[in-house]
Amino acid sequence: MDARRITGQTKIMLLLADPVSHVVGTEAITAFMRAAGHDFVCVPVHVGPRDLAGAIQALRGYRNCVGSGVTIPHKIPVLPLLDELTDRARAIGSVNCIRRNPDGRLIGDNVDGAGFVRGALEAGVELAGLRVLLLGAGGAGRSLAFALAEAGAAELVICNRDPAKAAGLADAVGATYPSVPVRTGAADATGFGMIINATSVGMAGKDDSRLLDFAKLSADMIVADIVMKPERTGLLQAAEAKGCRVLFGRQMMDGQLALMRDFLGL
Numbered sequence: 001m002d003a004r005r006i007t008g009q010t011k012i013m014l015l016l017a018d019p020v021s022h023v024v025g026t027e028a029i030t031a032f033m034r035a036a037g038h039d040f041v042c043v044p045v046h047v048g049p050r051d052l053a054g055a056i057q058a059l060r061g062y063r064n065c066v067g068s069g070v071t072i073p074h075k076i077p078v079l080p081l082l083d084e085l086t087d088r089a090r091a092i093g094s095v096n097c098i099r100r101n102p103d104g105r106l107i108g109d110n111v112d113g114a115g116f117v118r119g120a121l122e123a124g125v126e127l128a129g130l131r132v133l134l135l136g137a138g139g140a141g142r143s144l145a146f147a148l149a150e151a152g153a154a155e156l157v158i159c160n161r162d163p164a165k166a167a168g169l170a171d172a173v174g175a176t177y178p179s180v181p182v183r184t185g186a187a188d189a190t191g192f193g194m195i196i197n198a199t200s201v202g203m204a205g206k207d208d209s210r211l212l213d214f215a216k217l218s219a220d221m222i223v224a225d226i227v228m229k230p231e232r233t234g235l236l237q238a239a240e241a242k243g244c245r246v247l248f249g250r251q252m253m254d255g256q257l258a259l260m261r262d263f264l265g266l
C-alpha cells in the first residue's frame with residue numbers, strides 16, 4: 001500500500017497531545033496497521049487541556065475515525081468525557097486508547113502496561129516469578145504496575161518522587177491482586193530480578209543518574225526503560241555496561257500496537 005495515499009476510504013486514528021512535537025508513536029502505529037493491510041493513518045493533533053472536551057465531542061461525529069490515542073496531559077482528564085471504560089482502564093485510572101463505535105460511542109482502554117508485558121514476552125523475557133522494582137507512579141507507571149501484577153510478578157516494589165502516589169498505587173494494585181505482594185520502597189536495585197524506569201527522567205537525554213545507584217546493578221538483572229527518546233538512556237547504558245539484559249521503550253510501544261489493533265476492531 002502506498003504510504004502517502006490518504007483518501008475518503010482511509011480509516012483515521014487521532015492522537016491527542018499537548019505538546020505534540022515530541023510525539024513519535026503515530027508513525028509506528030501507521031506503519032504497523034498498513035503492514036497488516038489496513039488503509040489507515042494515525043495523525044497527531046495538538047489539543048490543549050481547555051479544548052479536550054470539544055475534541056472528544058467532535059470525535060463522536062467523525063465517522064471515518066476509528067478512534068484516538070491520548071497522551072500527556074490528557075490520559076486522566078479524558079476519563080469522565082468517555083461513554084464507557086474497560087475494566088482495565090477503570091482500575092488503572094487512565095486511558096491511552098479510545099475506540100469510536102459506529103454509533104459514535106467512545107470506549108476507553110489503557111494498553112500501556114499490557115504493551116510492556118507483551119513487548120517483554122516478544123523479546124523472550126518472562127515476567128512471571130520476577131521480583132520487580134518499578135520507578136514511577138505516573139500515568140505509565142500506574143498502567144505498568146497493574147500489568148506486572150496481572151503477569152504474575154513474584155513481588156512488586158514501587159518507588160516514586162511523590163511517595164503518596166506510590167503508596168496509593170501499591171494499595172490499589174494490592175486490592176486488585178491480593179496474591180501479589182506489593183509495597184513501596186527505596187530506589188535500590190539490590191536483590192531485584194527486574195528494574196523498570198517508568199518515570200520521564202532520562203527523556204531527551206536529561207541526566208538520569210539520580211534515579212538510582214547504578215553501581216548496584218548486576219549482570220543477573222533485567223533493566224527496562226520506557227523512555228523512547230533517546231533509545232539508550234543513561235540507565236540502559238549503565239545496565240549494558242554491567243552485562244544486564246535490557247528492554248527499550250520502543251519494545252513497549254511495539255507491544256501496544258497489536259493490542260490497539262484488536263481494541264479498535266481493525
Ligand SMILES: NC(=O)c1ccc[n+]([C@@H]2O[C@H](COP(=O)([O-])OP(=O)(O)OC[C@H]3O[C@@H](n4cnc5c(N)ncnc54)[C@H](OP(=O)(O)O)[C@@H]3O)[C@@H](O)[C@H]2O)c1
Nearest residue numbers: 136137138139140141161162199200203226227249252253
Ligand atoms: N514506551 C512507551 O510505549 C511509553 C508509553 C507511555 C509513556 N512513555 C514514557 O514514559 C514516561 C512517563 O510517562 P507518564 O505518562 O507516566 O508521565 P507522567 O504521568 O507525567 O508521570 C511522570 C513520572 O515521572 C516522575 N518524575 C518526573 N520528573 C521527575 C524527577 N525530576 N525526578 C523524579 N521523578 C520524576 C513523576 O514523579 P511524581 O509523581 O513525583 O511527579 C512520575 O512518576 C515518559 O517519558 C513517556 O514518554 C513511554
